Amino acid sequence: MTRVLGLDLGTKTLGVALSDLYGWTAQGLTTIKIDVQSNDYGIDAIKQLVDEHIVSEIVVGLPKHMNNSIGESGQRSIDFSKMLEAELPSVKITLWDERLSTVAAERVLLEGDISRKKRKQVIDKMAAVFILQGYLDQPKKEIQHDK
Template identity: 35%
Template sequence: MKVTPDTPGADDPGTGRRIGLDVGTVRIGVAVSDRNAKLATPVETVARETGLRDRDKGDIDRLLEIIEEYDAVEIVVGLPRDLKGHGSVSVKHAKEIAFRLNRRLTGAGKTIPVRMGDERLTTVAATTALRASGVSEKAGRKVIDQAAAVEILQSWLDARAAYNQELHP
């Protein structure tokens, strides 16, 4: 089944930091943008605790703390798809984390949009970049999720900038 990510620019919240998430079954990589939404940088890797049928656990709480800490105006969760645009089993996990964050933010009276961003090839790009910078595979495992989150968020930021450029050349 085809899975379609959200499109940057639609209902854009304007200036402010964005948070990018690379959701895995074991870890969640986190990245943040600058206030002008131009550059994504790594933040941390959060250990995944909440399963699909669990109540929210410490990982969800930590992600909400990061969102608050950076005063984020938008959250971009990577949507894992293959090259043909079909969803993998990981789509369920990504959508579940996005749903839980949205529910908790809404419940707290916050209107921070939680989007699904295209994640195709982000882990491959992140791994290649880490190897090129001389990071060993073992050391890379500790930061690969953050690097993938940076790739997801930077891709979103670049598409957002292109969208805004089309509107205001």
């Protein structure tokens, strides 16, 4: 069985979540430090996670504006997904609308009375969990068999 990796791309960190073997639940895995200015998106660390956890698909959060348009952050996610496709040709890369995932993650952490310092450390990983869980919860299309 294979797993799905969920990624929340920030400007300084990349939040990472991983599905269970059945693709039912998402768990926070790690946060990877990145440097957008120097074009370092943690691709080597992602490759290692893909190999270590037998990942067949990566879901990249696509931040959109509420009017469905794509801004600078959204374009960065699109470009990042293209990098992943080039570096990991055997892994399916999917962009997933992540509107309000960081807001939802922040709300959960606030309700859990997590300190500001601790929230800052885990917010991207938690947002990746929300992105991946949203993807995993979508109704799966029936597979059609042509005869």
